[in-house]
Amino acid sequence: MIPIRHLQRLIAALLIASAKWAYSETPSPVVPQYYGCYFSGFETSVLTPNGTQESCWVQWDADTTLLERALPRNENSSRGVRSVFVVVRGKVSPAGRYGHLGGHTRQIVVSRLISARKPLPEDRCGPSVSVEPGTAG
Numbered sequence: 073m074i075p076i077r078h079l080q081r082l083i084a085a086l087l088i089a090s091a092k093w094a095y096s097e098t099p100s101p102v103v104p105q106y107y108g109c110y111f112s113g114f115e116t117s118v119l120t121p122n123g124t125q126e127s128c129w130v131q132w133d134a135d136t137t138l139l140e141r142a143l144p145r146n147e148n149s150s151r152g153v154r155s156v157f158v159v160v161r162g163k164v165s166p167a168g169r170y171g172h173l174g175g176h177t178r179q180i181v182v183s184r185l186i187s188a189r190k191p192l193p194e195d196r197c198g199p200s201v202s203v204e205p206g207t208a209g
Contacts (some may be wrong), residue, residue, distance in 0.1 A: 103161045103183055109197035110188070112143055113153035115172040119160070119180055129162065129171030129179040142188035155197040159186040 108121040110130065117130045132139075142156045162182040170179035191197030 075100070083097045103163065105159065105161050106164075106180065107159040108157070109155055110139070110158045110196060111153050111155050111197075112139075112206060116153055116171060117171070118176065119158070126178060127176055129176040131164075131179060131181045132185075134182050134185045136161070138185055142190065144190070155191055156188045157191045157195045157197055158188045160184065161186065 095147075106119065106121045108119055111118045111120070117132075118127045119130050120127050130139040139156065139158070142158075143154045144156075160180070160182045162180045165179040167177050168179075170176045190202070
């Protein structure tokens with residue numbers, strides 16, 4: 073008969089070995105990072121990534137406390153659209169119809185909000201930038 077202390081050590085060693093194996097076999101996925109102008113308002117949740125003319129519908133699966141602090145309270149723009157410059161991590165969808173009335177060809181599901189700040193003039197996030205489907209930027 074095997075002494076209890078030997079069984080305990082054997083079980084502990086097996087648990088440690090299996091935990092190390094499971095951890096080493098599951099690499100963490102790399103989630104892409106995007107930055108650009110985010111527009112928020114009535115029926116509007118749109119990101120225009122820098123360097124593109126595309127506007128992506130945004131679905132937030134991240135804490136948006138930082139975003140709410142950065143969004144201006146009242147902005148002098150038609151339709152009450154507010155804008156901030158953001159850096160986010162998330163996954164972009166395949167081409168399709170997303171957002172309000174399916175007006176955007178892509179959607180980004182944001183898993184992490186890295187930063188949000190008031191836009192600078194060179195960011196081109198002001199009220200003069202159109203956020204109508206397919207015309208952002």
